[in-house]
Amino acid sequence: MKLARRAASTAFLAIAWLLPGCMSTNHGYLYLPERSYYRMYEQFMPISVHLVRHVKESVWGTHMMGFELTRPDVRAVFDKALEGNPRYYASDINIYTDITGRTFFTFFLLGLVKPKVVVEFDVVEVQPWSEGTPAPNAPTGAPS
Amino acid sequence: MSLRRTACGAVGIGLLAGCLAGCMGGASGYLQVRPERLYEREPLDKESWKLIKRLELERSAFSFLGIPFSAPNVAALIDSQVQESDADAITNLEIAMSLRTFFFVLGASRYEVGGDLIKFEKEEGK
Numbered sequence: 001m002k003l004a005r006r007a008a009s010t011a012f013l014a015i016a017w018l019l020p021g022c023m024s025t026n027h028g029y030l031y032l033p034e035r036s037y038y039r040m041y042e043q044f045m046p047i048s049v050h051l052v053r054h055v056k057e058s059v060w061g062t063h064m065m066g067f068e069l070t071r072p073d074v075r076a077v078f079d080k081a082l083e084g085n086p087r088y089y090a091s092d093i094n095i096y097t098d099i100t101g102r103t104f105f106t107f108f109l110l111g112l113v114k115p116k117v118v119v120e121f122d123v124v125e126v127q128p129w130s131e132g133t134p135a136p137n138a139p140t141g142a143p144s
Numbered sequence: 145m146s147l148r149r150t151a152c153g154a155v156g157i158g159l160l161a162g163c164l165a166g167c168m169g170g171a172s173g174y175l176q177v178r179p180e181r182l183y184e185r186e187p188l189d190k191e192s193w194k195l196i197k198r199l200e201l202e203r204s205a206f207s208f209l210g211i212p213f214s215a216p217n218v219a220a221l222i223d224s225q226v227q228e229s230d231a232d233a234i235t236n237l238e239i240a241m242s243l244r245t246f247f248f249v250l251g252a253s254r255y256e257v258g259g260d261l262i263k264f265e266k267e268e269g270k
Contacts, residue, residue: 028175028241034260036184047187068242075238089187126187 027061027115028097031074035082037089037124046129052088055081056120063113072117081123093121175241179222183233183262193262196231200258207251218255231261 041047059072074095082088096118185191203216218239226234236259243253 026241026243028243030175030177030237030239030241032178032182032184032237034183034185034235037187041187045186045188063242068240071240075236087187128188 027063027099027113029072029074029095029115029117031078031093031095031119033075033078033082033090033093035086035089036093037091037126041126047126048129049124049126052123052125053081054120054122056118059117059119061115061117063115072115074117074119077119078121081121085125087125087127089124089126091122091124095119175239177218177222177237177239179219179226179234179237181223181226181233182237183235185235192265193232193235194265196229196261196263198258199225199229199234199261200256201225202257203255205253205255207253209249212251216255218257222257222259226261229261230263232264233262234259235262236260 037049042049055077057077059074059077060070061072062069078090082090098116098118099113183193199222201221203218203221205215206213222234222237226232238258240256241253243251245251
């Protein structure tokens with residue numbers, strides 16, 4: 001009886017230990033902000049654009065045993081970068097989720113995964129083109 | 145004694161390698177969702193909108209032995225939500241995807257969608 005109980009508890013421990021280890025997880029985050037800038041706008045709008053700054057930030061989430069505890073706040077990064085000026089737009093947006101180095105913890109800490117989301121983009125200021133400001137790019141590939 | 149210790153060490157390393165291999169078990173997902181009613185503000189755009197409500201929805205999909213037997217069309221789902229809410233478009237769209245595989249047998253993916261459902265405000269005199 002004692003042996004059976006010990007075997008059961010050992011089996012339970014082994015399963016509890018191995019299960020998160022064998023459970024692989026993948027996460028991905030996508031965000032499309034309202035103020036996204038594309039170079040093609042310059043082809044059909046009289047605008048001038050200049051780079052304000054480059055943003056690169058990492059935000060973290062937390063998952064344990066497959067349950068999401070905290071989600072990386074990707075939107076907050078954009079909101080913070082674009083606030084204060086309605087002419088600020090996000091350009092060259094690159095959002096990358098990395099969990100490679102963190103799945104190791106699944107082995108030790110009951111499936112703890114810390115997805116790291118790297119958010120990278122340029123903040124550009126878009127202004128109506130007027131005399132005295134740098135000329136907008138000339139259309140390329142247009143028939144002469 | 146030495147042989148026993150070597151055997152224990154070998155078994156330990158084998159177990160550790162096995163568990164780590166489990167940790168490395170791969171899943172991959174590609175995220176590209178651009179619904180038809182997505183709104184992005186163009187430069188010089190004077191259009192204004194009001195927020196109808198915040199959209200929050202979740203969908204799951206499953207696969208068995210690597211064969212998916214359900215997969216949500218997230219873009220179509222968002223479009224239908226926009227229509228049902230009597231909104232004109234969705235903006236500030238965010239999607240979180242997670243994909244889990246258990247012992248390479250059962251796969252479970254989950255999509256959580258968030259965004260602002262908006263209605264355009266018409267200018268007076270138009």
